[in-house]
Amino acid sequence: MLIAARDEAAALPQLLEALRLQTLPAALFEVLIADDHSADGTTALVAAAETTPFALHLVALPPGATGKKAALAAAEAQARAPWVVCTDADCRPGPSWLQAYADLLLSSTHPLLHFVSGPVRLTPGGAWFDGLLGLEFAGLVGVGGACIARGRPTMCNGANLAFRRATFHEVGGYADNAGLASGDDEFLLHKMHQRYPAGVRFLADARAVVDTPAPATLRALLRQRVRWASKYPHYRTAAPRQLALLVLGANVSLFVGLLAGCWPALRPWVAASWALKLGADAWLLAPLLRLLQRRRWLAWLLPLQLLYAPYALAVGLAGQRAQGYRWKGRQVR
Structure with missing residues (x-):
């Protein structure tokens, strides 16, 4: 398992505890935490974690190597298993998370897999918009899973994915987009799908859900989404661009x-358009919200639809214009 960490001393103990509780026998996995020049005691915390039942290794990045991609690549270079699973240092997987991946990868019906995307669920950040954000994020996960099922992958989340190490090296790892701070997940997904179109899968298993914290403030949310949107000009496949334009066009049209x-x-045409869009969204989201055990979020569907067009336009324009942003105490691009 690969985990990139920068100044995560407050979050790592909870993640390590979640990994201690995994139902997959501890002898069957190892955890490699790559420290990206932390200044808050992350290194000492990992070094002192001697009671873990699984093998735990600290990987320190050399001077000059910075960022999540460099951290993941450094950890991957020291891994020994043919497959690695990735999550983030502030995430919380359920107790059967690794077992769900093991069951899939050991299944004789999926011998040609190269990349697996898993479901991610937001945990409340204490903001008034938690429900709206949880539903919107669930929609991203659902669309990403549906696009993978249709053979045209668009998005995934680095908080929950797995890939075959040999294929990672075959497609060049992160080398062709190492200069971008974001995109360790989606660029890799696209490259592996281009090389092996039948080798990508979405793991629709409730055991595989990983919780990730929601932004606690509107400013933090906008910073996060601008960072995500900044990847758009660098996509090399058509599907993500087409999806972005489709989603933006549909929501702006409704607005x-x-x-x-x-x-x-x-008015009858407007009402019919809204009913069709809301019905289609509910149809897509309902099974995913069951998977995430968050059916109550569907109550936020209409408010989210009303707010989504100006929000998406603002984030998209800001992402295209952004020359850089602050992330983990660094100015990056």
Whole structure:
């Protein structure tokens, strides 16, 4: 298992405890934590964690090597298993998380897998928009899983994925986008799918859900989404671009439709468009929310739809214009 960590001393004890509780026998996995020049005691915390039932290794990045991709690559270079599973230092997997991956990878019906994307669920950050954000994030996970199932992968989440190490090296790892701070997950997904179109899978298993903390403030949320959006110009496959334009166009059209509703003759068409969009979203989200055990989030569907067009436009434009951003105490691009 690979974990990149920078200044995560507050979060790592909870992650290590979650890994201690894994139902997969501890002798069957090892954990490699790559410390990205932390200044808060992360290194000492990992070095002092001597009571873990699984093999735990600290990987220190050399001077000049920085960022999540460099950390993951350094940890991968010291791994011994043919497959690695990745999560983030502030995440919390359930007790059967690794067992769910093991069951899939050991299954004789999936011998040609190269990349597996897993489900991620937001935990409340204490903000008023937690429900809205949880539903929106679930939608991203659902769309990513559906696109993988359709053979046109668009997105995944580095908080929960696995890949075959030999294929990682075959496609060049992170070398062709090492200069970008974001995208350790999606760029790798796209490259592995291009090389092995039938080798990508979404793990729709409730045991495989990983919890990740939601941004606690609106400012933190916008910073996160601008960072994500900054990857858009660097995509080399058509599917992510097409999906982004489709989602943005559909939501902006609905928003404009509200203004068009000022003309009585157009109101039935506007109402039908909204009903069709909300019905399609509910149909997509319902099974995913069951998987995530968060069915109550569906109540936020209408408020999310009302807010999504201006939000998506603002984030998309900011992401295209961004020359860099602050992340983990660093100025990156």
